[in-house]
Amino acid sequence: MELRHLPDHEVASLAARGREPAFRELLRRYQGPVFSLVYRMVRDRATAEDLAQEAFVRAFQAIGTFDPAFKFSSWIFKIAHNHTIDHLRKRKLDTVSLEGSPYSRDDEDEARTRMEVASAGETPEQVLEARELGSRLEEAIGRLRPEYRAVVLLRHVEGYAYDEIARILDLPLGTVKTFLHRARAQLKEMLEGVLES
Amino acid sequence: MSLSPRIGHLSPDEIQEFLEGGLSARQEAWVRGHLDVCPRCREEVQEWQGLFADLGGLGELVPREGFSEGVLARLRLNPSSVPRKGWWFLRLGPRRRVDTHLSARAFQEYLEGRLGRRAQERAEAHLAACSPCREEMRRWRRLWADLADLGHLSPSPQFAEGVLLRLRARSAEAPAPAPSPWPSIVRGVGRAQRLLPRSPRGWAVAGGLALAPALVATALAWAVFSHPLVSVETVLTYLLWKTSSALAGALAGAGGGFFENPLVAGLYSLFQGVARAPWLLGVGSFLFSLGCAVSVWLLYRQFTSPRESRRHAHVPS
Numbered sequence A: 001m002e003l004r005h006l007p008d009h010e011v012a013s014l015a016a017r018g019r020e021p022a023f024r025e026l027l028r029r030y031q032g033p034v035f036s037l038v039y040r041m042v043r044d045r046a047t048a049e050d051l052a053q054e055a056f057v058r059a060f061q062a063i064g065t066f067d068p069a070f071k072f073s074s075w076i077f078k079i080a081h082n083h084t085i086d087h088l089r090k091r092k093l094d095t096v097s098l099e100g101s102p103y104s105r106d107d108e109d110e111a112r113t114r115m116e117v118a119s120a121g122e123t124p125e126q127v128l129e130a131r132e133l134g135s136r137l138e139e140a141i142g143r144l145r146p147e148y149r150a151v152v153l154l155r156h157v158e159g160y161a162y163d164e165i166a167r168i169l170d171l172p173l174g175t176v177k178t179f180l181h182r183a184r185a186q187l188k189e190m191l192e193g194v195l196e197s
Numbered sequence B: 001m002s003l004s005p006r007i008g009h010l011s012p013d014e015i016q017e018f019l020e021g022g023l024s025a026r027q028e029a030w031v032r033g034h035l036d037v038c039p040r041c042r043e044e045v046q047e048w049q050g051l052f053a054d055l056g057g058l059g060e061l062v063p064r065e066g067f068s069e070g071v072l073a074r075l076r077l078n079p080s081s082v083p084r085k086g087w088w089f090l091r092l093g094p095r096r097r098v099d100t101h102l103s104a105r106a107f108q109e110y111l112e113g114r115l116g117r118r119a120q121e122r123a124e125a126h127l128a129a130c131s132p133c134r135e136e137m138r139r140w141r142r143l144w145a146d147l148a149d150l151g152h153l154s155p156s157p158q159f160a161e162g163v164l165l166r167l168r169a170r171s172a173e174a175p176a177p178a179p180s181p182w183p184s185i186v187r188g189v190g191r192a193q194r195l196l197p198r199s200p201r202g203w204a205v206a207g208g209l210a211l212a213p214a215l216v217a218t219a220l221a222w223a224v225f226s227h228p229l230v231s232v233e234t235v236l237t238y239l240l241w242k243t244s245s246a247l248a249g250a251l252a253g254a255g256g257g258f259f260e261n262p263l264v265a266g267l268y269s270l271f272q273g274v275a276r277a278p279w280l281l282g283v284g285s286f287l288f289s290l291g292c293a294v295s296v297w298l299l300y301r302q303f304t305s306p307r308e309s310r311r312h313a314h315v316p317s
Ligand SMILES: [Zn+2]
Pocket: B008, B009, B010, B034, B038, B040, B041, B042
C-alpha cells in the first residue's frame, strides 16, 4: 500500500481530509509507542488503553489544526502525555500502590489493601501486567515521579533529543536535563538497592 | 553497547561484558540460556574466567622505599601542573578540578556524549586513573543498556478499531458545529481576534501606535490654526477653491456645466458642511490616525509576533 511510504505529515493531511485509511496508517505507526508510554505511566493495561485511545481520538478530531511544520509523533505524544497527566492528577495515582493504598487510614488498612493488590494477580490481564511490567527496571520506573517517568521513557525508549522532549512536555530545556539526571540517579539507586538486598 | 539476542555463539566482546556484569538483564538472561546448551561457549567462558582470575590475582608490587617522596619532589621541581593557591579568580579559563571523583551528572553527560571536548578528556583521564569511578561507570553503563532494552509494549488487537469506533461515535453525536447564519462574518471576527494583542506589552505597543498619529495630527492642527488669520473655514474654502478650479480646468475640454454635475454639487455641499462643523474634521483625523495605527500594528504583528505560537501545533486539551 502506498500510504505506508508517505511521510507522517502527508498522511496527516490526508487524514485531515477525512480519509479513514490515513487514520489507520497513523494508528499503525504510533499505537505501539503511544500505548507503551501511557501504559508505563499508569501501569494498568485497561486504563492505559482507554487513555491512549482517547488521545488518538482527540488528535484525530483536531487533525485539521495540526501544523505540518511540527512532527506528528511529537504532537501525538504531547496529547497523550497531557491526557495521562490529567488522569494521574485526578486519580492522585502518583505512584502505583505496590506499598498499599495511598488512601489507607492506618497501617492495618494499608496492609489489607497491600494484600489485595498482591493476591489480585489472578485475572489473565493482571498476569500479563505482571509479566510485562514485572522486571526490576520496570518496577523502578513505576516508582519514579510521573514527570521523571515521562522524560526517561521519551529519552531512552523513543530516543528523542532533549529539545524535542522539552517541546513535548512543555518544559524548559534545563528542567528536562535536571529531571533526566535525577530520574536516572534514582533508578540506579533503586536497582542497586534491589541487588544488595 | 547493544548486543541483541541472536542465533550463534558468544563473541569475545559479549563474554567480557558478561563477566564484567556490563550486559543488560535481558542480554544476560540470553547469555546464560546459551551457556546452558552450548558446551563450546561454556569452555570459552571458562578460559576467559581464567584470564580474568589471573589478572585479578596479579598481586600489588611494592615500589622501592622513597617512591612517593620522589614523586612529590618531582612535583615541586615542576610546579606548573600543581594548582596554585590564591589569585585563582584572576586566571581565565576553567579551573582544574583535582582529586574529585566524577559526579553523577558527569557520568550521565559522558554516556550521552554531551560533555565538551576538554571535559570529556578530563573525565577519561580520571577514569583511567580511578578504579572506583570505573566501577561506578560500569553500573551507569548497565543502566543505559537496560533502558535501551525496554522497547515497546503492544496494545490489544482491537486498539485501532476502538479508536475509529469512538471517532465515528463522537462525530455522530456532535454533527459538525451548527452552521452559522453568517459564516464569513464569524470567520472574520475570529481572524480579527487573532490580531488583538496578547500581552500587556502588546497592548502598550498597540496603544502607543494608535496614539502617535493622533498626537502628531493634533500638534500640526494646533500649529496651523494658532495663526490669527487661519481658521478651519478659511483653510477648507481655500482647499475647495483650489480643487474645484483644478477640476474645472481639467474638465473644461469635456464640456461646461461642471457645477451642474450632481456628484460635484454633492461634494461641494459636503465640503461646506464640514467647513461649518469643525468637529467633523476632528472625527476625520481620528479615523485617519486609527487607520494608520491599524496598518502599523498589522506590520508589527507580522514581524514580531511570537514565533512559538506558529511553530507549535495546536494541541486540543
Ligand atoms: Zn555457543
